[in-house]
Amino acid sequence: MKNLKLKVARAEYDISQDELAKRVGVTRQTIGMIEAGKFNPSLQLCIAICKALGKTLNDLFWEENSNEKI
Amino acid sequence: MKNLKLKVARAEYDISQDELAKRVGVTRQTIGMIEAGKFNPSLQLCIAICKALGKTLNDLFWEENSNEKI
DNA sequence: ATAAAATATCAAGTATATATTACATAAAGA
DNA sequence: TCTTTATGTAATATATACTTGATATTTTAT
Numbered sequence: 614m615k616n617l618k619l620k621v622a623r624a625e626y627d628i629s630q631d632e633l634a635k636r637v638g639v640t641r642q643t644i645g646m647i648e649a650g651k652f653n654p655s656l657q658l659c660i661a662i663c664k665a666l667g668k669t670l671n672d673l674f675w676e677e678n679s680n681e682k683i
Numbered sequence: 684m685k686n687l688k689l690k691v692a693r694a695e696y697d698i699s700q701d702e703l704a705k706r707v708g709v710t711r712q713t714i715g716m717i718e719a720g721k722f723n724p725s726l727q728l729c730i731a732i733c734k735a736l737g738k739t740l741n742d743l744f745w746e747e748n749s750n751e752k753i
Numbered sequence: 754a755t756a757a758a759a760t761a762t763c764a765a766g767t768a769t770a771t772a773t774t775a776c777a778t779a780a781a782g783a
Numbered sequence: 784t785c786t787t788t789a790t791g792t793a794a795t796a797t798a799t800a801c802t803t804g805a806t807a808t809t810t811t812a813t
Binding site for chain 1: 723724725726727729730733739740741744745
């Protein structure tokens, strides 16, 4: 499934996929694939992305509605 | 680095590494390695673990103090 | 309308998460 | 003591995250 939260957070910071990729040490393609929901990033990469965008894991990678707590 | 939060959450539920592993569809060794901090799990596995233990990504996998926001 | 920048996507290669099998240790109970 | 359960760890195998390099399309600016 697409990760729109990531795309939005990147837009808030006004940085390109390429720029974010450089900041977290991966390639532009990897960021593109994550936003497109075409794969399953590692935890460390998710954390690096969150830090680069001033967000937390829950902000960018947690689907509230897929959680049955309430 | 060790993931004590995961070990504690598992203890709260009183389930073994093996039991948690079965619930999330991996092997006991994989859970053991994550708790021991010996590798970098995938996002989907982290999410599955969180759901099995009634926690969120931030609860189990986010290090508050490694975040420079404040 | 054209150029530049950003994104999408693809094929082939490398690195690493995860599985499988196995052995070892410690704790708990019979 | 002997057995069972939980855990740690290691070797080899496989699946897949991620890279590299390339082309194509879309968006934005001039």
